[in-house]
Amino acid sequence: MTNLWADIKNTDLVVIMGGNAAEAHPCGFKWVTEAKHYRKAKLIVVDPRFTRSAAMSDLFIQIRPGTDIAFLGGVIKYLLDNDKIQKEYVGNYTNAAYIIRGDFKFEDGLFSGYDEAKRDYNRASWEYELSEDGFVKSDPSLQDPRCVYQLMKTHYSRYTPEMVERITGAPKDKFLEACKLIAETSAVDKVMTSMYALGWTQHSKGSQNIRTMAMIQLLLGNIGVAGGGMNALRGHSNIQGLTDIGLMSNLIPGYLTLANDREPDYATYMKTRGFKPLRPGQTSYWQNYDKFFVSFAKAMWGDAATKDNDWAYDWLPKIDVVYDVLRAFELMHQGKMTGYFCQGFNPLMSFPNRRKLQAALEKLKFLVVMDPLATETSEFWQDHGEHNPADPAKIQTEVFRLPTTVFAEENGSLINSGRWLQWHFKGAEPPGEALPDIDIMARLYAKLRELYQKDGGALPDPLLKLTWDYENPLAPQPEELARELNGKALVDVPDPRDPARMILRKGQQLSGFGEYRNDGMTMGGCWLYAGSWTEAGNQMARRDNTDPGGLGLTPRWAWSWPANRRIMYNRASCDLNGKPYNPAKKQIWWDGEKWTGYDVPDFVITSKPEAGVGPFIMNPEGSARLFTRGMLRDGPFPEHYEPFEAPVPNPLHPKVNANPVARVFKNDLEQFGKASDFPYVATTYRLTEHFHFWSKHTRINAALQPQEFIELGEELAKEKGIASGDLIEVRSNRGRVKAVAVVTKRIKALKIDGKTVHTVGIPLHWGFTGETKKGFGCNQLTPYVGDANIETPEYKAFLVDVKKLGTTAA
């Protein structure tokens, strides 16, 4: 979230699309109901189903799964055609005026530079035109045909309301009604918020779904503004933290990236990460990259990371490709993996194409599951009848199952969607011999260290020299780790202007990432968390909920990254002179000497407005990108591509049907089904009664939604002779699910490009362990293809067939 949960109360229009906040985030959705009551806000819900969020909406529009870009592209066209944009904001705070290289083009569904053999683009042409001084050329009048604004206008000219209806099935009149409501928020005193979640990410063009809305929000001037923003409603309680701390194939904490094979040394590595400003006088905050990197290296290896060894650059692995989960299981399936750890994660149920996952796990030599609950993954080798057929005698995988604590049995911090780091406290001892994950990792580390110390082996140094100076090395305390994440001075740090004066004492906790250094004098695990545990103590445990300004920012409750800032890009809530666009909702302002206000300014606080520094300080150009340059693999402007399994060819460009750069493994390609065999569009989702595959282990939740079911519209049910409560089978080309039919008015048949298309809804929660009735799980059906940029699987749009099995459900 660029903003925070309680800030939703400040909005005038909520658009829930690509998510279902009422169902998946009920307590966050509260702020929608508050906005509706106190600000008379409207709620638009666009979804393939009439969800619980839709039940609260003023306008609901049903679309076909996987057509969000078509819908939103149509909105962009409407805004541009009707000049419903926040012009000052777009002109000054976005790259709308910037000139793009002459060789950039888009034709027949492809951007310039496509290489079909590699299924990839050469993205060189997706770039600004630079003048001799190295800065981006621009045309503030927005008239240049090569400026972003004009290119965008041309690009979306194809997304007429008629085309939107043809692709998405959304009736033209309703679509225009939504456009009108959205357009109203281009006024400076009106704001819209976008609440989305996995309904946008879980597509082969997930990143672009989100980008399209981000572009709309920029056009409307709604980013950086209270009640606005792009609000990703993250799924898990600490998915934000896990990502911040870089627990992904290619990440270093704080969104730094691992080096790749083409970067043999630190200097080369830093060359592409220095981020020289692209416009005069811009902050380009990533210029501090090296400070963050070096402090991280010092946190890892302390004295062993020196300037001379490039801060232990070689001890960090270099990547040739990103080893995301889909690739991991593909490698496993090919028999190329030996071992696999699942820490609080249940991939057998969570990843697509369960049959493939099962076969892959059988090929492992060892599997380690660390979990508080008996997950399906840990029991993949057990025979559970039709819900998990297996022959244990034939499965050679060794499985270790290690019991862990739950939230109630440990101290620590979790980061919510609004980037708040909130500390929690232990209330009871864990059951039996269960241990905190930290202790398990520490014991494992101690054992490995012992073995390498004794016997040597492949590159032992990074392991042996890892900083592990915890009071009890077998059970580091969360408080110790949290202080390490924040960072501290390793030596007395002198003031550069007066070397005799020390600005930091050795061992002192850093108060912010501004104190991070690239010379090895400081260490810090994650620069974004600098300020979370300062000399003043644990800021994450703060509990003062006062709310100066009344916007719900509560700046003294817990601590939010970066720098306790509650609304990101908040400089953009003010005009060029530093005055809030909407005085009724002041966040920060220029008081004549400095930036001040109720929030921590997302800006150099002494930077005068007349200096012309852009509000998007992380970007070298200082402005937000309507045109993303080469940042995303599948295009600088979002384009509608069909899901890999779609009921119709792409009406915009039938030859380029699906995302042309999404990665597909060979045997998965063969497993895509055709519309002739699998005529219905399916989508998967969570229900409010359950949390993924956990809450089926809790008695109360199990009773609230006890058994697997599948939702289908009345028209399809009638066609198939299916009544509510019947037992039905849903098949894709990868598997099948037997479940109870819930026939509903909430899913209607759509007219897509002249063809009637039915949608089938498949909730995901049931498996073969826990308190609920046993189920198959929707991922028996889902396709093994991911988003072109981040490889999130396309769980949300695929093809199935439906068959009635019997009249009484088991």
Add this chain to the structure above:
Amino acid sequence: MGSMQITRRGALKLTAASVGASTLTALGFSPAQAQAAVRAFKLERTTETRNTCPYCSVGCGVIMYSIGDRAKNVKSSIIHIEGDPDHPTNRGTLCPKGAALIDFINAKTRLQYPEYRAPGAKEWKRISWDEAIDKIARHMKADRDKNFIAKNADGQTVNRWISTGFLAASATSNETAWATYKVVRSLGMVVFDNQARV
């Protein structure tokens, strides 16, 4: 006891009276009233601990109520969880998962001790932590020493290990994440991911 006496008295009257005893109503006889106090408030004198709901990313504040006052001889056990009214996001409210958190803590399927499943085995076998950690570490070392890629085909140092992977949790704390990150990365593991991807 009160009602017992009533019963005896009633019985006496009955034996004394003829069948016309139904006229007893004329006496306006009424049994003594048992006190109708409402059920005792079950949280009185329980111990409160602040925590955060571990499910979704709204990050609702919860208060856990446990029996015992943390005295030495009392084992704390959480008996009830409800929303933290001071929390600026949830303001005391919870969703159906959060409201049932107590059943997550006490789930029948909570794991109690380390278990091991041997190749081809049909059953779990309980093992000690030491044995589990020792076995896992030896597996890891054997694979790492065998398959560690120090240099790529071009002879460039890459120091990566791709034959064992790690899938990290998304509900563990930042502190767990950091401890995990340190161990995983120092081993050179790159088949490393978390729930953010899916």
Add this chain to the structure above:
Amino acid sequence: MADKTTIFDRYTSGARLNHWINAILMICLALSGMALFHPSLFFLTGLFGGGPTARIVHPWIGVLAMCSFLGLFIRFWRYNLWGKDDSAWMRNIKHVVNNDESKVPEAGKYNAGQKLVFWLMSILTVLLLTSGLAMWDSQFGEYTSIEQKRLAVVVHAASAVLLIIVVITHIYAAIWIRGTIRGMTRGSVTGGWAWRHHRKWLREEVGKTK
């Protein structure tokens, strides 16, 4: 005087046993039923071990009572068929109340008042049975709707009250008409009693022994 007294058998030991079983069950039913009928009588549940047990045993006693009543009905129904004399007896009931039976037709085994009691008891018993089953939630709860149960409760209560009044009448008559009770205790009545109250029956009995 003793030598003048003649004795006539009125009830067999089986009939007596049947009657008293029924009487006891009816009293239990009345006590447990009344206990649940009006708060002022709730203390009567104490006789049955408290409210819940009173609630549990009442319908089971009812089942037993129905069985025993069925026995009585089979034994006596044909003596209770209504005749012309019975109507005349009824019309002149005030003389009976005034202890003067000479102004009413001679009664057979049962006079019209007794027959009325018999048929009222039979009808009310059937009503109590059906309404009782309809509201017996623990056994047959799902077979009736709430509205039907509500009606059943009213019918049950009304029938029960009427039945109790009938029973009171029955008992009072037995007390009032001296010499009656020995019919149900010893099984026999004196000839004088029969002459005075059931002369026709006496003549029939005498005729039988001829």
Add this chain to the structure above:
Amino acid sequence: MSSLQSLDLRRRSATTTPPPGQREAVEVAKLIDVSRCIGCKACQAACLEWNDLREEVGINVGVYDNPHDLTENTWTLMRFTEIDVDGRFEWLIRKDGCMHCDDPGCLKACPAPGAIVQYKNGIVDFISENCIGCGYCVKGCPFNIPRISKKDSKAYKCTLCSDRVAVGQAPACAKVCPTQAISFGTKKDMIAWADKRIADLKERGYKSAGLYDPPGVGGTHVMYVLKHVDRPEIYAGLPKDPKISPLVDLWKGITKPLALAGVGLAALVGFFHYVTHGPNEVQEEDEEAAAKTRRNSAE
């Protein structure tokens, strides 16, 4: 004044002596704003959790309602209705449970002294110790709420968390509700809040939005804000004009003492008849006449 009760009583089932009535208490109410209810079942979960109840894990019968009806464990239940109202599709979600009637039919019907009480604040509570399990409350309730336990044969229903309210807390469901579809406070405040909600709904085009506080049962201490208050029955059969059934009134009203009086009267009539007319005794002439008859016959 002296009383061990944590809440004062207003009514007590099957009791002929009135509870102390001098003290006055503020009436409380729970307001369920159906227009803000997302059907998340948090209330259902919180109710089970707070009251230490666990529902059986059932099956899905083709709807979202789980379990499919109120039970002795499920004192509150979300009921879902898919319906087209005035040409607009709506997914109506109603939290069902005890309405805490001001004139409670259950209490009226209950034969067990003190098994059902009404506190001065309006809460109608079942005192399980006194419950005899007869099920009369089920028959007395105009909303079909109480359920008899299969385990202990006692009647159960929502207590409006009387234990929480007694110590100044809101009912568990009201506190937990994420969207403030459930609020709790004094009845006066709840009506005022409902007015604001109704104004908002009317602005949004729901002309027949209104408060459901049915006068037929004297008003309730659980009230609804409905978008279509003119058609409460579309909300999974919420009764349009609930009243205690006339049959219940018949059996619990004046007829009850009248019936007892009838029984007493019958006994009295007998007694007075005996006093005035004396016993009807067999006379010597009767015996003689009988003996004579026998002799005649024998001849």
